[in-house]
Amino acid sequence: MAVTVRAGAAPLWWAGLVAAAAGAFVPGLTGSRIGLLAGAALFIVTAAVVALARGKRYAELARSASRAGRGDFLQDRAVTVRGWRRGRRWWLLAAFVVAVASSFALPGTGGLLLAGAGAGLWLKAVRIGQRERREDVLYWVRTDWTGRGGPVGKRVKAHRTTGPEAGDAAPGGARRRRR
Structure with a gap:
């Protein structure tokens, strides 16, 4: 489940940084100093809002999580991220173009x-990973339940759990390091 949250963090982060760097060289209507200061404030606010959004729903589904059964289809981290x-x-791409044009x-x-949204998603995945480590499980969402609402959408009835060594994801959705 943290993999789904974390999947958007890197593209938003890097697209945002590239767009901000491109915008730093454009004088704009307000000047680069005011634009970058406003962007820094928006970065902090956006990261906080995205990190805390729907936190109660995540906690509720985690509390009611049940052990994954044989009939549950759980896909690997790489497949989830790619999809x-x-x-x-x-x-x-559209968000990147709008971010550059807004410069x-x-x-x-x-x-x-954009970078703040990516940082917020990463922070949310870190919080989920802390819960997974504390409870010694990995949370999963059945692939047939996910959709437009993501890992806590209306179609998601409950989360599933497996042991912390299942799959190719570490707690928090990061890539598992093999030794």
């Missing part, structure tokens, strides 16, 4: 907003 990014690549008004602000 998430492919399904949203046009939205990510003509407020330089760097749109890019830092």
